[in-house]
Amino acid sequence: MGAMPGDLEALGLLSEPQRARIYAFLAGAARACTRQEICQALDMGRTLAAFHLDKLEQTGLVEVVADAAGTGRRGRPAQRYRATARELSASVPPRRYELLAEILLQAALEHRPPESFAQAATRVAVRRGRQLAAGHPAPDTLWELLGSLGYEPAADGGTVLLTNCPFQRMRAVNTDLVCSVNLALAHGYLDGLDATGQFTARLRPCPDNCCVIMEPAA
Known part of the structure; x- marks a missing residue:
């Protein structure tokens, strides 16, 4: 983390x-x-x-x-x-590898053919994103939620750029899986904040930033 x-x-x-x-x-x-x-x-x-x-x-x-x-x-x-049992982490910029591991482990528990593992992982990620949004102290603020999760959001016109990837090292191991999980999390954040009418999350590959962006909904 x-x-x-x-x-x-x-x-x-x-x-x-x-x-x-x-x-x-x-x-x-x-x-x-x-x-x-x-x-x-x-x-x-x-x-x-x-x-x-x-x-x-x-x-x-x-x-x-x-x-x-x-x-x-x-x-x-x-x-x-x-x-207390509080754990501390000191990675800068922020990383959330434990969140990715949690999603993948839960997907492994729930995965049943003919569903692929990637499908199970994205399904679990959407659900986890909703939970994180619902449990955030300011559940009506997308910007604060993204900041608390380490995405370091920035505005580009009406688009929200995520300037930090919380799963950076794991993205290099399996780009397709990690980025699809991250996109599914974003869908969960928006759904949990009832913001799907305001923003649409999509992938825009970028080596420096998070590959997920949130554009104004059409």
Whole structure:
């Protein structure tokens, strides 16, 4: 997966040595730890630990869980911290190889002759595109959806160009399959956003950009 803005921010936070120590400690801990336990294990002051824990929590790398045993003062449960399952990726420009793999694996599960594997893959891709559109925080904005998926959209008159291919390396392995999946995803995005009356997605091969463009509907 390519580095989205949130990933870049989180990776930047981990470049701070003390913050990285806290994250590494929590990631390797068998259970959630209190601030005091973190300070003792890392020989770190409470104020400094609290500052870094707050930053890690804001970016979703660490989460707070209540201590069910109620070991805090006057019976209040002490806050415990644990590393989350969030994964980070640092490819620039953004890539979404996990999305392609997800589609192809699902197609392999659903594929039944006489349907070809390519047909199964495009069918699954349309469905996944609709799901991504429906789950986007701003489901009425095509531009924001494409940006969040790493396509780096740009306007060329009324046409939307996708200046980055999220599947660039895999396109070189099997151009026809990868580009057909990408086009099917685009159809799913438009359908999921109810934008098929505004734009039509088609392939326009390009070595530098994504081969999918979205033109104004006739």
